[in-house]
Amino acid sequence: MxxxxxxxRDAKKLVRSPSGLRMVPEHRAFGSPFGLEEPQWVPDKECRxxxxxxxxxxxxxxxxxxxxxxxxFCDRCCSQKVPLRRMCFVDPVRQCxxxxxxxxxxxxxxxxxxKVLLSGATFLVTFGNSEKPETMICRLSNNQRYLFLDGxxxxxxxxxxxxxxxxxxEGFPPGEKDIHAYTSLLGSQPASEGCKAPLRISGPxxxxxxxxxVRVVTRTESLGTAEPAPCAPQGLILLVLGNxxxxxxxxxVFTYLVQYVHSLLML
Numbered sequence: 279m280x281x282x283x284x285x286x287r288d289a290k291k292l293v294r295s296p297s298g299l300r301m302v303p304e305h306r307a308f309g310s311p312f313g314l315e316e317p318q319w320v321p322d323k324e325c326r327x328x329x330x331x332x333x334x335x336x337x338x339x340x341x342x343x344x345x346x347x348x349x350x351f352c353d354r355c356c357s358q359k360v361p362l363r364r365m366c367f368v369d370p371v372r373q374c375x376x377x378x379x380x381x382x383x384x385x386x387x388x389x390x391x392x393k394v395l396l397s398g399a400t401f402l403v404t405f406g407n408s409e410k411p412e413t414m415i416c417r418l419s420n421n422q423r424y425l426f427l428d429g430x431x432x433x434x435x436x437x438x439x440x441x442x443x444x445x446x447x448e449g450f451p452p453g454e455k456d457i458h459a460y461t462s463l464l465g466s467q468p469a470s471e472g473c474k475a476p477l478r479i480s481g482p483x484x485x486x487x488x489x490x491x492v493r494v495v496t497r498t499e500s501l502g503t504a505e506p507a508p509c510a511p512q513g514l515i516l517l518v519l520g521n522x523x524x525x526x527x528x529x530x531v532f533t534y535l536v537q538y539v540h541s542l543l544m545l
Contacts, residue, residue, distance in 0.1 A: 288420050292368070297345040299368040303421065310422040314364040317348030325350035330374065346377035363388045396420065 289304035295316060303309040320329075325341055327334050333352045335341045342356040343349070345365070351374050358378040359370040363385060373381060398417020414429035425435040 287423075297365075297367070298371050300366040301368055302366045308421050308423065312364055312422055313366065314346075316365055317346065319343045319348045320350050322350075328352040328355055330355035342372055344374040344377050345371040346373050346381065349374065361385050361388075392418075392422075398426070 286305060287308045289308075290301050291304045293300050293302055296319075297316060320343070322341070325335065328339075328351050329349045330351050331354065333339055333354075335350075335352070339352050341350050342353060344351060344356055345367070346362060356372055356374045358373055358375065360373050360378045360381045361367070361370050362373070362381050364381075365371075395418040398415050412429045412431075414427045417426050417428075418424070419426055419434075423436065427433040427435070
């Protein structure tokens with residue numbers, strides 16, 4: 279991937295919205311699949327009372343809109359200012375108690391797990407039916423839209439093309455029905471124009487660790503075989519997140535990530 283293309287994908291701009299300053303992708307097609315659009319605020323004329331405690335708004339009881347859900351609340355029910363990374367806000371913004379709880383959980387993911395996913399790890403990757411593995415670095419792209427596999431060759435797997443992820447216990451060959459855990463896409467979102475991966479990989483991809491394996495399947499094809507190289511951190515895993523997003527994380531955060539995925543899909 280050329281530096282010019284990479285710079286275009288990662289380019290951002292500062293914009294001002296009614297809710298605050300946001301650092302958003304310069305090119306909408308390259309936005310993170312984790313991103314959320316700002317909600318439409320409930321019109322003031324329809325907000326006579328707090329939508330949580332039913333307090334009547336007046337000169338002393340001020341009205342506030344939650345930046346995440348757009349509903350209106352009194353100050354007591356909407357007093358927390360919490361980072362809202364999925365909407366790209368620069369500063370913490372006012373949110374109701376329910377939305378603030380969700381945003382706190384997401385902040386933990388952005389502050390901890392996502393850093394691991396962007397760093398990636400070294401794998402021994404076998405493509406298709408080839409018997410010769412290739413040492414490659416597997417990591418998430420900066421805009422979180424692609425999985426990069428870098429070695430003697432470079433591959434980009436577009437996140438939205440991955441349809442299912444099967445987590446296998448060690449010892450089960452790819453394709454076996456004995457699945458330790460399974461996660462699938464919420465829906466079949468089409469790929470955005472301009473975001474197609476330049477190379478396709480044929481054959482199934484299985485990433486093996488000491489205790490877990492991961493089988494990745496895309497809509498149009500399956501992907502190689504991979505296992506951690508001896509010097510690599512043990513066991514990267516794959517998961518589905520938000521709008522058809524699959525990313526890598528360390529084995530030790532496996533349980534948290536799977537729970538996090540399911541909580542996001544329930545939003």
